[in-house]
Amino acid sequence: xxxPVVGLVVGVALGFLFSVEIPLGxxxxxxxxxxxxxxxxxxxxxxxxEDRFDLRIFLSGxxxxxxxxxLLTGIxxxxxxxxxxxxxxxxxxxxxxxVGFIRRDVLTHYLKIGR
Amino acid sequence: MPDHRTAGPSPPGMRARPGRWAAAMxxxxxxxxxxxxTQARTEWQIRRTLRIPSxxxxxxxxxLREQERRRAALEGQVGELRVRLAEYERAAAEGRTxxxxxxxxxxxxxxxxxxxxxxxxxVVVTLSDSTRPPRAGEDPNKTIxxxxxxxxxxxxxxxxxxxxxxxxxxxxxxxxxxxCVGTTILCNTKRxxxxxxxxxxxxxxxxxxxxxxxxxxxxLLAAFxxxxxxxxxxxxxxxxxxxxxxxEYAGVxxxx
Numbered sequence: 001x002x003x004p005v006v007g008l009v010v011g012v013a014l015g016f017l018f019s020v021e022i023p024l025g026x027x028x029x030x031x032x033x034x035x036x037x038x039x040x041x042x043x044x045x046x047x048x049x050e051d052r053f054d055l056r057i058f059l060s061g062x063x064x065x066x067x068x069x070x071l072l073t074g075i076x077x078x079x080x081x082x083x084x085x086x087x088x089x090x091x092x093x094x095x096x097x098x099v100g101f102i103r104r105d106v107l108t109h110y111l112k113i114g115r
Numbered sequence: 116m117p118d119h120r121t122a123g124p125s126p127p128g129m130r131a132r133p134g135r136w137a138a139a140m141x142x143x144x145x146x147x148x149x150x151x152x153t154q155a156r157t158e159w160q161i162r163r164t165l166r167i168p169s170x171x172x173x174x175x176x177x178x179l180r181e182q183e184r185r186r187a188a189l190e191g192q193v194g195e196l197r198v199r200l201a202e203y204e205r206a207a208a209e210g211r212t213x214x215x216x217x218x219x220x221x222x223x224x225x226x227x228x229x230x231x232x233x234x235x236x237x238v239v240v241t242l243s244d245s246t247r248p249p250r251a252g253e254d255p256n257k258t259i260x261x262x263x264x265x266x267x268x269x270x271x272x273x274x275x276x277x278x279x280x281x282x283x284x285x286x287x288x289x290x291x292x293x294x295c296v297g298t299t300i301l302c303n304t305k306r307x308x309x310x311x312x313x314x315x316x317x318x319x320x321x322x323x324x325x326x327x328x329x330x331x332x333x334x335l336l337a338a339f340x341x342x343x344x345x346x347x348x349x350x351x352x353x354x355x356x357x358x359x360x361x362x363e364y365a366g367v368x369x370x371x
Contacts, residue, residue, distance in 0.1 A: 008144040048136050
């Protein structure tokens with residue numbers, strides 16, 4: 001159960017070890033990727049809590065969502081519109097949804113256990 | 116961390132496929148962590164070096180492009196102005212040389228028309244009225260010098276190649292007339308009185324030879340007992356013309 005924590009620590013450590021410079025034009029894309037990753041992680045967490053986790057859905061969700069968000073951002077750059085904000089909002093809403101569900105699940109679980 | 120808390124109590128339903136879930140989560144968390152840290156570092160670096168958040172970069176980039184465009188326009192203007200400045204400088208230099216040339220020409224022309232004092236080798240002719248008393252029944256006009264005698268001497272000096280002539284300190288220039296009013300001789304509207312001293316700059320030998328030639332004016336005057344003196348000098352001086360030039364009726368002709 002410590003594996004996810006180890007993964008996070010490794011990622012953060014790698015981020016500090018390798019000073020990868022993100023070109024200015026791609027800062028928006030990495031931001032979207034980070035949001036997509038957080039969304040997927042919380043979605044996976046929620047699925048696990050609700051006991052319906054599927055690796056295929058989990059990974060495909062991340063890849064497709066991130067790719068689509070990146071596509072939207074690219075189109076927005078082409079049109080001069082901040083379409084990526086739409087992706088940011090969508091991801092944020094999903095993240096809050098997931099957090100809410102996880103909170104409810106955990107609370108129900110603990111309340112059940114407490115009873 | 117929520118995963119820690121949910122992972123902690125480990126409810127029965129949560130471990131359907133614990134290995135795959137944990138691995139997937141670990142991978143994605145690693146990716147997310149890496150991306151987040153990199154992004155944060157990039158943002159921090161931008162903030163530190165540029166002192167502006169990256170969200171304002173687009174606006175600044177636009178501003179920069181605008182300023183670069185304006186700078187390019189100004190550079191073009193600078194180049195144009197430099198070219199014009201060089202033209203002006205060249206023109207000014209030409210103007211200076213032209214001015215120098217003009218002033219040299221002016222000096223030369225002033226000397227030629229007689230506005231400057233001149234000196235050089237030359238001769239001095241001195242003429243006076245006859246000292247001989249008029250004989251009985253003789254016209255007294257024959258014992259005094261006439262303006263025509265003076266004019267004749269001056270004309271002979273010019274003919275002999277004199278370059279500058281002065282009569283009693285009055286410069287003889289192109290429109291100088293030797294005339295008489297009553298008993299006085301006028302030169303340049305100035306009254307002359309004997310002795311008449313005519314100074315001429317030129318080839319001394321030629322002037323002397325020409326004036327002394329047989330049948331010349333001096334010989335004629337000497338024959339009439341006028342005291343005539345001709346002396347050559349290594350250096351004589353003629354004064355400048357002090358009168359005015361007036362063109363009241365004459366205008367410069369366009370035709371050569």
